[in-house]
Every structure is written in C-alpha cells, then in structure tokens.
Amino acid sequence: MTTPRIVVAHSAEDAGEQVADIVEAALETARHGRRDPVLGLATGSTPLAAYRALALRRLDLSRAWAFALDEYVGLEAHHPESYGEVLRREAVEPLALDPARVSVPGGSSNLSASCDDVALDAACAAFETALEAVGGVDVQLLGIGSNGHIAFNEPGSSFDSLTRVTQLTEQTRLDNSRFFGSLDEVPTHAVTQGLGTVFRARRIVLMAFGEHKARAVAAALGGAPTQDVPASVVQLHPDTVVLLDEAAASLLPSRSLSPSEAWA
Numbered sequence: 001m002t003t004p005r006i007v008v009a010h011s012a013e014d015a016g017e018q019v020a021d022i023v024e025a026a027l028e029t030a031r032h033g034r035r036d037p038v039l040g041l042a043t044g045s046t047p048l049a050a051y052r053a054l055a056l057r058r059l060d061l062s063r064a065w066a067f068a069l070d071e072y073v074g075l076e077a078h079h080p081e082s083y084g085e086v087l088r089r090e091a092v093e094p095l096a097l098d099p100a101r102v103s104v105p106g107g108s109s110n111l112s113a114s115c116d117d118v119a120l121d122a123a124c125a126a127f128e129t130a131l132e133a134v135g136g137v138d139v140q141l142l143g144i145g146s147n148g149h150i151a152f153n154e155p156g157s158s159f160d161s162l163t164r165v166t167q168l169t170e171q172t173r174l175d176n177s178r179f180f181g182s183l184d185e186v187p188t189h190a191v192t193q194g195l196g197t198v199f200r201a202r203r204i205v206l207m208a209f210g211e212h213k214a215r216a217v218a219a220a221l222g223g224a225p226t227q228d229v230p231a232s233v234v235q236l237h238p239d240t241v242v243l244l245d246e247a248a249a250s251l252l253p254s255r256s257l258s259p260s261e262a263w264a
C-alpha cells in the first residue's frame with residue numbers, strides 16, 4: 001500500500017499555491033508529451049484558494065480539458081448553485097478555460113427534474129467515454145465532505161464505482177444547505193464520478209481546511225481504507241498529495257505525518 005504524501009500547509013492560501021505548482025508541473029509534463037492537459041475540477045469552498053492562485057498565474061489553459069466531479073440532479077437550468085454554474089464562475093472564467101472543453105457529469109447544462117433514469121444513465125456512460133477519449137485526468141482536485149465523501153460518493157460507495165446517479169445523505173444535504181435558501185431546496189440526488197473513476201487520475205490532490213474537516217480527515221487517512229469512508233480510497237492510489245491546514249490535520253495520528261513532509 002502506498003501512503004499518500006500528507007503536507008500540512010500554513011493556510012488554505014499557502015496550500016492553494018502548492019496546488020498551483022502541482023498543476024503547472026502537470027501542464028509541463030503534458031507539453032513534453034505533446035498532448036493536451038486534463039484537469040479534474042472540484043466544487044465547494046475548499047478548492048477556491050487553489051483556483052485564485054491559478055488565476056493569478058495566468059497560465060495558458062486554452063488547450064486544457066477539464067472534467068467536473070459531480071452535479072446535482074433536479075435543479076432548474078442555470079441554477080446559480082448547480083455545479084456547472086459554480087465551476088463557470090469560480091474556475092472556467094477566472095482560469096480562461098475553454099467552455100467547450102469542460103465536461104460536467106450528466107451534461108454541460110443542468111440535469112433538469114424531467115430527466116429520466118435512462119437519459120441520466122446514458123449521460124453517465126457518455127461522461128466516462130469522454131474522459132477516456134482525452135486520455136484520463138492528469139491532476140484531480142478533491143475536497144472532502146464531513147462524512148468522508150468525495151465528489152458525491154457517499155459512505156458505502158464501492159471503490160470500483162463509475163459515474164452514476166447517487167442519493168445524497170441527510171448529512172451532506174444539511175452541509176450543503178448553506179448554499180441554498182433552505183434544506184428543502186437541496187436536491188436529493190446527484191450525478192457523480194465514481195470512486196473508480198476518480199482513482200484513474202494520474203495524480204490526486206486531496207485538500208481539507210478547518211477544524212470541521214478534522215474528523216473526516218482522520219477517518220480517511222488514520223485507519224485502513226474502507227468503503228465506509230469513501231475518501232480513504234486515496235490511500236490505495238500511487239500518487240496522492242494531501243494538503244491540509246493545521247486544524248484539519250489536528251486529529252490525525254502523528255505517525256501519518258513524516259517529519260520531512262509535515263510542514264511545508
């Protein structure tokens with residue numbers, strides 16, 4: 001088993017700079033390989049510092065492909081909290097990504113309530129095919145939910161799972177209700193990349209900041225990998241970097257942090 005490299009950064013901003021370094025390195029590798037880079041984008045508050053750091057570097061991402069992790073099912077078209085819209089505001093426009101090269105699971109526009117199961121399943125399969133067609137993700141950015149979910153893979157998700165429709169737990173809906181007017185407005189279902197899909201990325205960067213993430217981080221990294229804690233799948237990945245702040249790392253057993261890497 002490969003232990004992920006765990007780095008405790010001074011702050012989310014500091015970690016954001018480190019993510020930007022990792023993305024720049026991936027762009028360089030793709031350039032040497034004469035292929036277009038492929039980025040895996042995450043939604044939520046966690047990756048915002050990384051997107052800000054990347055935007056300030058004014059990298060040429062015009063040839064980059066970008067794939068989102070997940071999307072709610074049932075929001076009206078262009079709902080401001082749909083992940084397609086959030087990514088457009090927070091990443092696609094600030095980083096000058098080509099919108100034609102950005103894919104969101106289930107389709108580039110929102111998955112409306114009228115979308116039937118057959119259409120959703122077809123959209124999930126098409127997303128997997130599109131990901132394969134560009135050669136897979138070079139760097140996948142990830143946050144972590146308070147119950148240890150990554151993307152919208154809730155506890156119990158198979159480590160082999162692919163892009164699919166998933167039901168959100170009440171905890172996740174409650175956590176995400178801060179983005180909506182009320183809990184009732186939070187969708188009950190989403191389309192998400194599977195854990196198996198995420199795992200195929202060549203490099204994974206898992207980020208977590210703040211005391212409210214400490215338990216999930218400890219559960220994901222402090223014990224053996226288990227499907228009860230979806231984020232623990234990263235322990236099995238050959239190239240994962242975990243970027244934390246001190247508060248998010250506070251419940252990790254100290255043996256998880258190697259002395260040379262504990263402090264960036």
Ligand code: GLP
Pocket residue numbers: 042043044045046047069070142143144145146149150151152172176
């Ligand atoms: C959502 C997303 C996840 C994200 C998580 C944590 O549920 N589907 O991809 O990691 O929230 O969000 P935040 O970064 O805002 O804490």
